[in-house]
Amino acid sequence: MAGIEIEEAEKELMEAPKYPLTMDEYKKTLKEGKLLGLRCGACGEVTCPPMMVCQRCGSKELEKIEMSGKGELMTLTVINVPPEGFEGPYIVCLVKTAEGPWIPARLDYDISKLTPEVLGKTVELKEGLTLPGDKYSAGERVVPVFKVVE
Ligand SMILES: [Zn+2]
Structure with missing residues (x-):
């Protein structure tokens, strides 16, 4: 019984959202003089500062980019x-x-x-x-x- 619960918990952890850019990383990089953002894989829009979803289409398909x-x-x-x-x-x-x-x-x-x-x-x-x-x-x-x- 306990084995199944651990398996389920591990499965949930694997499915938990992975953020390509956290606020901590955004702030740390900004201190170094670089601006990071997120490019949407669905619509191409860039979101900055970091958010959980694309600010145009709501997609979670986001990739971290260094902005100019x-x-x-x-x-x-x-x-x-x-x-x-x-x-x-x-x-x-x-x-x-x-x-x-x-x-x-x-x-x-x-x-x-x-x-x-x-x-x-x-x-x-x-x-x-x-x-x-x-x-x-x-x-x-x-x-x-x-x-x-x-
Ligand atoms: Zn989008």
């Missing part, structure tokens, strides 16, 4: 009054990556020289910024930081 780290600056805002535990001012932005997904990030830019003309510029990943956990989060976070290259 390049993109276009779509929008931004300056945080002058940061939440507790953060140091301001800083720029939060949305980057449309070359592979497709829009990702939230920070922008390394001189705030005193900021104009709307910066929108649409080409940006590239500079680094992954590690933020310590605070009373609102579940621990350390790593956010991508982009710089304007064009």
Whole structure:
């Protein structure tokens, strides 16, 4: 009887979903200055940051890829009054990556020289910024930081 239960448990473990890219690996790699994503085997769409399924079609047929780290600056805002535990001012932005997904990030830019003309510029990943956990989060976070290259 016990033998059968172990067999069933082993079978369940073998069928458990295998994630091609975990959040831990994504954050570790981002700290090294690389952006990882997931390419969908069913529709070809790229998902970033990592999710359990393709963000376009819901397929679990995902393959880990290294993204170019390049993109276009779509929008931004300056945080002058940061939440507790953060140091301001800083720029939060949305980057449309070359592979497709829009990702939230920070922008390394001189705030005193900021104009709307910066929108649409080409940006590239500079680094992954590690933020310590605070009373609102579940621990350390790593956010991508982009710089304007064009
Ligand atoms: Zn898909």
